Amino acid sequence: xxxxxxxxxxxxxxxxxxxxxxxxxxxxxxxxxxxxxxxxxxxxxxxxxxxxxxxxxxxxxxxxxxxxxxxxxxxxxxxxxxxxxxxxxxxxxxxxxxxxxxxxxxxxxxxxxxxxxxxxxxxxxxxxxxxxxxxxxxxxxxxxxxxxxxxxxxxxxxxxxxxxxxxxxxxxxxxxxxxxxxxxxxxxxxxxxxxxxxxxxxxxxxxxxxxxxxxxxxxxxxxxxxxxxxxxxxxxxxxxxxxxxxxxxxxxxxxxxxxxxxxxxxxxxxxxxxxxxxxxxxxxxxxxxxxxxxxxxxxxxx
Amino acid sequence: xxxxxxxxxxxxxxxxxxxxxxxxxxxxxxxxxxxxxxxxxxxxxxxxxxxxxxxxxxxxxxxxxxxxxxxxxxxxxxxxxxxxxxxxxxxxxxxxxxxxxxxxxxxxxxxxxxxxxxxxxxxxxxxxxxxxxxxxxxxxxxxxxxxxxxxxxxxxxxxxxxxxxxxxxxxxxxxxxxxxxxxxxxxxxxxxxxxxxxxxxxxxxxxxxxxxxxxxxxxxxxxxxxxxxxxxxxxxxxxxxxxxxxxxxxxxxxxxxxxxxxxxxxxxxxxxxxxxxxxxxxxxxxxxxxxxxxxxxxxxxx
DNA sequence: CAGCATCTTTACGAAAAACGGAAAGACCCT
DNA sequence: AGGGTCTTTCCGTTTTTCGTAAAGATGCTG
Numbered sequence: 027x028x029x030x031x032x033x034x035x036x037x038x039x040x041x042x043x044x045x046x047x048x049x050x051x052x053x054x055x056x057x058x059x060x061x062x063x064x065x066x067x068x069x070x071x072x073x074x075x076x077x078x079x080x081x082x083x084x085x086x087x088x089x090x091x092x093x094x095x096x097x098x099x100x101x102x103x104x105x106x107x108x109x110x111x112x113x114x115x116x117x118x119x120x121x122x123x124x125x126x127x128x129x130x131x132x133x134x135x136x137x138x139x140x141x142x143x144x145x146x147x148x149x150x151x152x153x154x155x156x157x158x159x160x161x162x163x164x165x166x167x168x169x170x171x172x173x174x175x176x177x178x179x180x181x182x183x184x185x186x187x188x189x190x191x192x193x194x195x196x197x198x199x200x201x202x203x204x205x206x207x208x209x210x211x212x213x214x215x216x217x218x219x220x221x222x223x224x225x226x227x228x229x230x231x232x233x234x235x236x237x238x239x240x241x242x243x244x245x246x247x248x249x250x251x252x253x254x255x256x257x258x259x260x261x262x263x264x265x266x267x268x269x270x271x272x273x274x275x276x277x278x279x280x281x282x283x284x285x286x287x288x289x290x291x292x293x294x295x296x297x298x299x300x301x302x303x304x305x306x307x308x309x310x311x312x313x314x315x316x317x318x319x320x321x322x323x324x325x326x327x328x
Numbered sequence: 329x330x331x332x333x334x335x336x337x338x339x340x341x342x343x344x345x346x347x348x349x350x351x352x353x354x355x356x357x358x359x360x361x362x363x364x365x366x367x368x369x370x371x372x373x374x375x376x377x378x379x380x381x382x383x384x385x386x387x388x389x390x391x392x393x394x395x396x397x398x399x400x401x402x403x404x405x406x407x408x409x410x411x412x413x414x415x416x417x418x419x420x421x422x423x424x425x426x427x428x429x430x431x432x433x434x435x436x437x438x439x440x441x442x443x444x445x446x447x448x449x450x451x452x453x454x455x456x457x458x459x460x461x462x463x464x465x466x467x468x469x470x471x472x473x474x475x476x477x478x479x480x481x482x483x484x485x486x487x488x489x490x491x492x493x494x495x496x497x498x499x500x501x502x503x504x505x506x507x508x509x510x511x512x513x514x515x516x517x518x519x520x521x522x523x524x525x526x527x528x529x530x531x532x533x534x535x536x537x538x539x540x541x542x543x544x545x546x547x548x549x550x551x552x553x554x555x556x557x558x559x560x561x562x563x564x565x566x567x568x569x570x571x572x573x574x575x576x577x578x579x580x581x582x583x584x585x586x587x588x589x590x591x592x593x594x595x596x597x598x599x600x601x602x603x604x605x606x607x608x609x610x611x612x613x614x615x616x617x618x619x620x621x622x623x624x625x626x627x628x629x630x
Numbered sequence: 631c632a633g634c635a636t637c638t639t640t641a642c643g644a645a646a647a648a649c650g651g652a653a654a655g656a657c658c659c660t
Numbered sequence: 661a662g663g664g665t666c667t668t669t670c671c672g673t674t675t676t677t678c679g680t681a682a683a684g685a686t687g688c689t690g
Contacts, residue, residue, distance in 0.1 A: 027677085029332035046637060055679050060639060070408060072415040073607045078480055079637040079685045081464045086421060087414045087611070094407040098400060105396040106372060112389050113374040119388060162383045178380055178656075307375045309389070329648085348666060357650050362668055364648095382657050382666065480685075637686075647676070657666080 027069075030102075032062045033095050039063065039075065040092055043082050113307055117146035120311050124169035127250035127270055128298065129153045133169065136322045140315065147311050155248050160303060166312050168301045169319075171267075172293050181299040182316050185323040187267050189289050189296050191227075192280040197260040204283055207239050214262030215241035218291070219248045227265060230288040265289060267296065298323065329371075332404075334364045335397050341365065341377070342394055345384050415611055419448035422613045426471035429552035429572055430600065431455045435471065438624045442617065449613050457550050462605060468614050470603040471621075473569075474595050483601040484618050487625040491567050491591050491598050493529075494582040499562040506585055509541050516564030517543035520593070521550045529567060532590040567591060569598065600625065 038048035039059065049059040067074050074088035084092065112118055124133050129151065137149060152158070158165050160179060173181055198204070202212045207229050217225040225246075226238045243262045247253050250270060257264035258279050274280040288294055300316045302308075340350040341361065351361040369376050376390035386394060414420055426435050431453065439451060454460070460467050462481060475483055500506070504514045509531050519527040527548075528540045545564045549555050552572060559566035560581050576582040590596055602618045604610070 028330040030330075044637075045639095056638070057640080057680080058678060061677085064639085067609065070411050070415075071609055072411050073605075073609045073611075076463045076466070076605060077638065078463050079639090080687055081461070082637090083463060083466055085611075087411050090414060091407065091411050094403070094410075098403050098407065101396070101400050101403075105393065105400065108396075109372050109374050109389050109393050112392060113372075159383070161378045161380050161385055164378070164385055303375075303378055305375045307369065307373055309375075309387075346666080347668095358667070359651080359669080360649055366668085379667070380657065382659095384666095631690100633690090634688085635686100636688100637684100639682100639684080641682085642680090643678105644680100645676105645678070647674105649672105649674070651672095652670085654669080655667085658664090660661100660663085 027062065027065045032066050033099065035059055035062045036066060036074070036092070037096065037099070039082070040084065040088075045077070045082070113309055115146070116144045116310050116314050118309070118311055119148045119150055120315055121164060121166045122149060122151045122169070122315075123158045123163075123165045123167070124151070124153060125155050125171070125250070126153045127254075127267075128169060130251065131270060132323060133319075136319065139322070140318050143318070144311070144314065147314075155250070160301065166302060166309070167315060170299050170301050172295050172297065173299065174301065178304055179301050180304050181301045182320070184298045184300050184316075184320050185269075187269055187296045187298055188294075189265050189291075190268055190271070190282050191263055191265050191284050191289055192257060192271055192275065192282045193263045194258055194260040194279065195281055197257075197262060198281055198283070207237075207284060207287065210239050210241050210263065213241075214243035214245070216243055216245050216247075216253045216256050216262045216264040217241060218250075218253070219246040226291075228290050228292065228294075229284075230290075230294060231286070233288075265291070329364065329367050334368050335401065337361055337364045338368060338376070338394070339398065339401070341384070342386065342390075347379070347384070415609055417448070418446045418613050418616050420611070420613055421450045421452055422617055423466060423468045424451060424453045424471070424617075425460045425465075425467045425469070426453070426455060427457055427473070427552070428455045429556075429569075430471060432553065433572060434625060435621075438621065441624070442620050445620070446613070446616065449616075457552070462603065468604060468611070469617060472601050472603050474597050474599065475601065476603065480606055481603050482606050483603045484622070486600040486602050486618075486622050487571075489569050489571055489598045489600055490596075491593075492570055492573070492584050493565055493567055493586050493591055494559060494573055494577065494584045495565045496560055496562040496581065497583055499559075499564065500583055500585070509539075509586060509589065512541050512543050512565065515543075516545035516547070518545055518547050518549075518555045518558050518564045518566040519543060520552075520555070521548040528593075530592050530594065530596075531586075532592075532596060533588070535590075567593070 035048060035052060035054070038052055039045055042048045042051060045059045045063065046056040049056045063075060070091070072087040073085050074091055076083045076085055122133065130153070133151065141147065141149065157170070158168055160168055170181070171187070203209065204213070210227070215225070215227070224240050225242065227241050228236055228238050230236045245256050245261050247256070250266070253264050254266065254270065256262070258274065263283065271280055275282055290296060300319060302312055302316070337350060337354060337356070340354055341347055344350045344353060347361045347365065348358045351358045365377060372393070374389040375387050376393055378385045378387055424435065432455070435453065443449065443451065459472070460470055462470055472483070473489070505511065506515070512529070517527070517529070526542050527544065529543050530538060530540050532538045547558050547563050549558070552568070555566050556568065556572065558564070560576060565585065573582055577584055592598060602621060604614055604618070
């Protein structure tokens with residue numbers, strides 16, 4: 027028997043002081059109500075209701091059970107409400123993960139606006155340059171580059187982005203000439219430490235004709251910020267995301283090279299994506315933050 | 329769906345961190361467990377579990393729901409226990425009703441022993457000379473004379489008893505002679521005020537040959553104690569229960585007459601009965617009190 | 631006091647729900 | 661790349677639950 031249904035019937039019976047009346051009120055037959063009450067009494071091993079065909083009253087056990095059950099039912103409904111509200115209302119803790127560079131450059135600066143707009147949301151932001159297991163680590167949203175094939179996740183594109191090669195004017199002035207990508211073999215290239223063997227940069231011309239160049243240099247790092255700093259200091263040529271060096275290109279600290287090529291580590295889709303679990307009941311805080319970030323990055327990046 | 333079963337499955341799932349493991353533990357198929365969890369999430373409109381085929385973790389809503397539900401389940405079990413205990417343990421309030429005379433003469437004096445033996449039981453004793461509605465008035469036990477035909481009640485015989493006629497020696501000395509019941513017509517008979525027309529006393533000889541005598545007198549009352557007092561004062565002849573005049577007969581305050589006849593108001597079964605509801609789950613306090621009273625009256629009456 | 635209306639309970643056939651097995655898709659480990 | 665385990669969905673079967681009907685009980689009323 028469904029206990030919840032049974033105790034609700036029990037409550038109605040007490041309220042109406044009659045099995046039949048409770049049944050009418052709940053759209054049940056008297057037989058069903060009677061069965062429910064008998065089953066409940068059997069489960070408890072106690073008679074709850076003194077009943078004849080004309081009168082019905084509570085036993086002491088029934089009175090005690092009724093009082094306690096009423097409180098418990100109220101708690102259950104309250105729990106239901108608060109859990110449902112958790113889904114509908116923008117509140118709770120939002121667990122974010124993003125790569126360090128975009129996190130520091132765009133997520134953190136946008137945080138204040140978001141938290142002011144939704145004061146009941148708290149954010150727990152983790153930064154790393156490695157992918158996270160959204161399910162295992164309990165991360166609500168991961169900010170990544172490029173699509174992914176995991177079908178149990180949703181990747182929502184926040185902004186377009188492309189990679190580019192750049193170096194400081196000082197480095198370019200004193201280094202060997204750079205006319206084609208093949209010339210990079212003679213240069214110091216600042217690469218991500220991805221532990222995937224020899225670093226390779228891929229080029230694409232006119233949307234086709236891909237080719238790869240093996241590169242090397244005097245400085246590697248798993249930190250985009252470190253590579254950026256190294257490039258600005260004239261240590262070599264860096265492959266960066268366009269948005270991460272926008273200011274530096276604008277004020278001349280860095281100069282873009284090979285502007286006619288698309289460039290990448292692997293795939294050429296370098297868009298910024300918000301990745302989260304596929305869910306029928308997506309928490310509102312997740313939907314809100316994704317939408318907020320999409321609008322925010324649209325203003326800043328493009 | 330049975331909510332209670334579903335949340336218990338939910339608890340097991342969290343404990344085992346796996347739907348399949350929870351199913352194995354509960355003797356359910358993974359399919360069933362999965363259905364239960366989906367149904368629970370649908371009811372709440374919230375995703376409770378982040379699950380892939382290899383990992384399972386709680387969402388924030390799941391965490392909140394789990395914590396609250398755990399407390400609620402504990403309360404439900406506690407309520408179950410205390411209600412069951414109420415049935416098994418001799419405690420609670422025992423609501424008694426009895427006729428005034430036997431109540432004052434035997435129930436009240438026996439009370440101390442009973443309450444001392446079962447200190448967790450409290451007694452609420454009501455005395456009246458009218459039958460009570462056990463169901464409507466919430467009476468646990470009614471002490472009555474004679475069987476009753478109500479099939480939803482149980483009448484447990486506490487003691488045998490018979491009625492007898494008696495009067496004070498003073499009255500008998502100065503009154504008209506009493507050789508056969510027919511002579512009662514010339515006497516003052518002290519009758520119960522039962523509002524049933526002319527009072528009638530029934531006689532039976534040798535277990536057969538019933539006959540009735542219409543009687544009248546100078547004093548009526550609905551109080552047995554009042555009639556007893558009137559008889560001792562010499563106001564006339566009273567029909568009393570044997571136990572109610574045992575002391576008076578012993579010390580000569582009253583004298584029994586027509587000893588050869590059985591006498592009654594209506595039926596000749598004047599045994600003392602404890603009447604209570606028929607119930608599969610008879611509260612222990614009721615069973616204990618009936619047994620106690622049976623033993624107690626056996627000592628005193630017979 | 632007998633008839634009537636309403637109530638509770640049980641029996642029984644029908645409707646609904648839950649179950650397990652199988653199959654498909656996903657995912658981790660080797 | 662393949663094996664093994666996991667979750668989910670589909671499907672046929674079993675279990676449970678429901679309403680109707682009938683019987684017994686009870687209080688009211690003429």
